[in-house]
Amino acid sequence: MADPNQTKRVATRGPMLETPRRNAILKKLNARPTVRGSAIALAVLMLFVLIAPYFAPQNPYDLMALNIMDGRLAPGAESMEGGRYWLGTDSQGRDMLSAILYGLRISLLVGLSAVLLSTLIGSFLGLLAAFKGGWIDTAIMRLVDFILGFPTILVALVLLAVMGRGVDKVVIALVVVQWAHYARIMRGRALQERRKEYIEAAQNLGFPAWRIMLFHLMPNCLSPVMVFATIQIATAIVLEATLSFLGVGVPVTEPSLGLLIASGFEYLLSGDYWISMFPGIALLLLILSINIIGDRMRASLDPR
Template sequence: METKTEKQKEEKNINQKMEGRSLWADGWIRLKRNKLAMFGMWLIIIICLAAIFAPYITRYDPNEQFIWTEGPSAKLVPPCSKYWFGTDVYGRDIYTRVIYGARISLQIGFAATAISVIIGVILGSIAGYYGGIIDDFISWLTNVIFAFPFLLFVLALVAYLPPSLPLLYMAIGVISWASFARVARGQVIQLKEMEFVEAATAIGSHDKRIIFKHILPNILAPIIVQTTLEIGSIIMLESSLSFLGFGIQPPKPAWGYMISEGKQYFLSGQWWWSVFPGLAIMILVLGFNLFGDGLRDALDPRLKQ
């Protein structure tokens, strides 16, 4: 009986402490309790650090061809102490190319997501706040984006325009805003009827100030969660485009293109050329998905208890 009473007191004290914290502090505490989410966060951190400090953790240049210095013996070498992930048919170190390839995938993932967040949140906020014809048009445009085959749309843009890294993440970002617009619209519709918005309207605040000053800060939590999940999806999309030959062009070390180059040698026993870039994609996307799912649970006020 005494043990039960002590547990109840302890739970009461914990709840009282959590009530005094902000949403973000409370969410961080709940996030730390989610082991899978923390595992995903550490995967992301490790890969980001590897990409940043790539010159210090690899011994070679990603485009260095050792067949010119060591002869044909450096071609398609299996994983060993000298070449941790083996070499490709050109004698390039796959481990080095995988590490440098993380830079490209992360750059496209973050940049394209930032573009889609800006477009989607602005359009979704305008649609949710004003409603009427504006809401109908933006909602119709959002449904069109969702209905059109996403990969084919990107392929059409990339195939028509000259290939370049900025163009690639701009093309992906411009057509991936629909999910952010839908999330922002739903949140704004709920918040625009709240008392603090009515108070801002009553004192004569401009619509632009109400949206950006009062509403947007209160919908950051679901936007951040959607952003985390979207980065993984965009990295997968970029890898698919590179695999098909419409993404990053050689000799830059794109993971998708490395898989495409090595697939013809996979069945003949040279599996490392395509397996290690594939594992890198899987680990990075898994990290973002686990972290995004945990972040969603941590920032959901309905799961506070």
């Protein structure tokens, strides 16, 4: 005989993503060479991020390791101590290869942290608005409309001007300007699932509201949110790079890719192109890889 508790769980949790469909999605993601190339490029960049302290020739955050006499050396030039700077140095004598590897860590840390916190906050508020309705739904959605009514970069600039510079400050500013997107997407999907039979069955069985929201409604609403979150990682990294380029993002003691690009911008006309070009290429590869994978995920999860 079938276990009634198991039957109850199956009947009230709705149409979860089946294993065959999940395998089909993975097969679609591997179908195009651009997706495979982007996945390989992203994996290589992530590997460099993880091994940066062991692979980088220099710690760019250690001021004692910098030599001003090695400032603005061209790619392939030798240092005063006899070493070689394969990607050149910036105006402070910082090895560009090491700075890029550590800058990737800061950019990815900011992007992933901002997207994770934005997803958690926005998804919870979107679920709450769709499930409860009434004045709670109205209040949350009016707040979402208020936040989305302002330019993202302008709000982030104002917040950082008040809070000051720092990696944690940039993450907070990005969460404030991004969580509303997740709330709107989650609410729209949750309203569709809210009317289905398995939610009504869970309510008739007397399950508490928090359990229905977290264990029955949310798992069936995550697909569009996760795809959007993948694309938003690239957006968060670009926003951080823009803020750092404008001088209100991360501090100079913890340079991200955006700050590295900004530090070499004033030397472009003098011919020192490598100070901005190599961090720009690394940022381009990172953003392009994430966007291609995210766009392909969106197409694969689209039922049409």
